[in-house]
Amino acid sequence: MSQRPLILVCNDDGIFAPGIQALIEVMQELGEVLVVAPDSPQSGMGHAITINSTLRVNRIQNTQGLVKYSCSGTPVDCIKMAVSKLSERPISLVVSGINHGSNSSINVIYSGTMSAAVEGCIEGIPSIGFSLCNYSYDADFESCKPYVKKIAKLVMENGLPEGVCLNVNIPSVHASKIQGVRVCRQAKAYWEEEMDERVDPRGGKYYWLTGVFKNVDDGIDTDEWALANNFISVVPVQIDITAYKAMEELKMWDFSIEN
């Protein structure tokens, strides 16, 4: 039995995306790899889980040091399936990605890639989500591989604080242009939605959800600043989302219903 650490690889672009292939290649240098990833694209699925329908799993590869399963569910389902059903020994690291497109700033909340990492963290496993700031299917994942390896290695060596995982975003530039790695906070931003209204052949209206990303944070300690300046951003993300500072203010409120 292999004593190499077991690394679980997931993503949200689907098991056949080039980004996950790049991540698998890097992780094979660091351990034994188990891939459990969606059988179709699941971008924007956030932390969705499948409870109103059923899940299917297919083993699609099983060679020395690489076992691959596709799953009909969301990225979070994949992590739950891997942990509870498919892994034969404890998982040392969960990595998700490499996402085709940025998951910086508020996108962390919508991202299926990051939700897989968050789920790994909830399960008590050191977890990292990787995203390349390039939405193209043919994006170049080679330039970032040394950094992906380095960050994964650091997490395997040092662990992560309890309840914390990493959101790593990588600028889409040639390796020679990457300025290094910066530990950042999530920039304050939002999407200004646009509903692209269309008419189907039977005259019914339907909509495509689209929008424009608005960064409203000019801090130089943010992930958006780092990426704009060709740094790789590393944002530690926590699963306890209590707004502790707000608790004191709320405790002053009179909630009694006897008016």
Added chain:
Amino acid sequence: MSQRPLILVCNDDGIFAPGIQALIEVMQELGEVLVVAPDSPQSGMGHAITINSTLRVNRIQNTQGLVKYSCSGTPVDCIKMAVSKLSERPISLVVSGINHGSNSSINVIYSGTMSAAVEGCIEGIPSIGFSLCNYSYDADFESCKPYVKKIAKLVMENGLPEGVCLNVNIPSVHASKIQGVRVCRQAKAYWEEEMDERVDPRGGKYYWLTGVFKNVDDGIDTDEWALANNFISVVPVQIDITAYKAMEELKMWDFSIEN
């Protein structure tokens, strides 16, 4: 034109669930109500958005002071649709629920109900998610109505800190048993998954995702403690999920790739 505040009501159990009906009734006492809610149950959808397929909207009611739309998307889609397309004036308050079942502790991350509130918060609108700790379709929503009204009224009067919304959970007990309201932190907990394996008529395996909720937090300042002791729990939730404390530790790491 009405000068009453405009209140957007959403949920994740679907527009025909009794819980949203109770919430609509309470909100009609506080303002003009716009309902935009999923046309089918969307429990466990987390912060999913619909980007790989299209959205449909149907206006199903339009009477004095109450306009209802059903939407084919997720709870978060509903909020985006309401804000960008369906509301004719600024929304003063977003309320989501009343959920059939608890969204306390780590469930906040999986919950479509809470994700609707989080999305309202991202949009800059004071937002609250309400959940009753009773999964039954026929749950009694009457007992909690005075508290739902009081909490919504307090939020309308005082506002909420920027980037913060409320996760309100209500014990499923008679009004006379409710001990009051407690401002809490999110308890540390997780789900121990079980994949319920079955075989379809053609011999193929499939799974139902199920599990057991494990509270591993014995703090008396948590939502789990409050609910177990018949208090309504109010957890302020933040959309900046940066683990600030972890940043200092991570900044000590040597990320350079020149080994």
